[in-house]
Amino acid sequence: MTVTGTLPDEVRELATRRNIAHVATLLADGSPHSVPLWIGLEGDQIAFLTSPSSLKARNLARDPRIAISLIDLENPTRMATMRGRVVRVVDGDEGWAIIDRISHKYIGAPYPLRSDRQAYLVAVERAMAATFG
Secondary structure, eight states: OBOSSSOOHHHHHHHHTTOOEEEEEEOTTSOEEEEEEOEEEETTEEEEEEOTTSHHHHHHHHOOEEEEEEEOSSOTTEEEEEEEEEEEEEOHHHHHHHHHHHHHHHHSSOOSOOSSOEEEEEEEEEEEEEEOO
């Protein structure tokens, strides 16, 4: 399913819940690098946080393409996948506001580390959700 500015309802619903995402970026040699992390929604963009010195941040600085997958924690046969590009890195007070919204979703409190983090916003170009079984 091609996304034209609006995430499909099924994908949006999975992204708003406490599901853990897996984010894949591209290493310099073109091979994938995948890590689990927390995500949030900022409008129709996927948001996540990371250290600016992390491998995924360095990968994205070189190549903004990204793939994200989610599994429904309550129904592991339900999933969503997204592909897109990081379109903005947000730091300062605005970045911390995004980071804290994500953190509240997962742990019910502001993000516990108060330095060395930025928020990344992903414009989703393709997305789909499915249930198997």
